[in-house]
Amino acid sequence: MTITWQGHSCFLLEQDGFRIVTDPYTGVPGYPPLELEAHEVYCSHGHFDHNYTDAVRLLPKADSPFTVEEVDSFHDEKAGALRGGNTIRVFSAGGVRVCHLGDLGHPLSKQQLAAIGKCDVALVPVGGTYTVDAAGAKAVCDGLNPRCVVPMHYRHVPYGLETVTGVEDFLRLWPSAAVQRLPGNSFTYLPKEGGGECAPAVLVLKYPV
Structure with missing residues (x-):
């Protein structure tokens, strides 16, 4: 599955030519207007910086390789x-499970963790104020134990809400060897062989490219 960060909490997920956009935004300081194409659009909640579906042109209907699970929060x-x-969603396709946590504002309960299940990639808000802060996001990651963590919903001047913090406080909570700063805003995650546990990698995507 190919995962592309479009800024803020918006991602494009692609599998076998099928495109999903989650949490399209408008009015977030610094970011230019979104112009995306997708077969399906999902929003974690009804705020302007997560539900601007007008930014996404819908493509003709096609058979989706994705299954989508929802967990209330x-x-x-x-x-x-x-x-x-806030609706947490797990998008599954091609043997990969991606969890988008939306604007999660609290620790996950045992019941919520069980409902989410094992995820390969966790897209986690880290900026605080409107969501969990750096420490809260780390606790969420510890509970989910994904193979890969992608921070989102943070300020990186001149981009992002002015009342949220940057990503560095979150990154300091991880071993330096676990943090990888990618040169772009996209990566492809392939299913892993075997079911063994592993320490998560934190991928910091670059916007703009």
């Missing part, structure tokens, strides 16, 4: 009283 630590609900 909240945008804050008060059961949604502050910012409402």
Whole structure:
């Protein structure tokens, strides 16, 4: 599966020519307007920086190789009283499971971890204020134990919401050897042989390319 970061919390997932966009945004400082094409669009919640579906031109219907699982969560630590609900989604195709955590605002419960199950790639908000902060994001990763972690929803001047922090606080919580800074905003993840445990790699994608 090919995973491409479009900035903020927006990703393009591609498998066998089928394209999924999740959490398209508008009005996020620094980022130019999104112009994407996809067969399907998913939004974790109804805020402007996650649900701007007008940025995505829908392609003709096609058979999808993806299965999509949803897990209910909240945008804050008060059961949604502050910012409402948030939908975690696991996108599976080609033997790869990618978990997009949306604007998760609280630790994952045992029930939520069980519902998500094993994931290969976790797309995790790390900037705090509206989501879990660096320490909270690390705890979420420790619970999920994915093979690969991609941080999202953080400020990298001049891009991103001005009230969230950068990615460095999150990266400092990992062994330096685990952190890989890729030269671009896209990578292809192939299914791994065997089911053994391994320490996650943290992939920092580059925007813009």
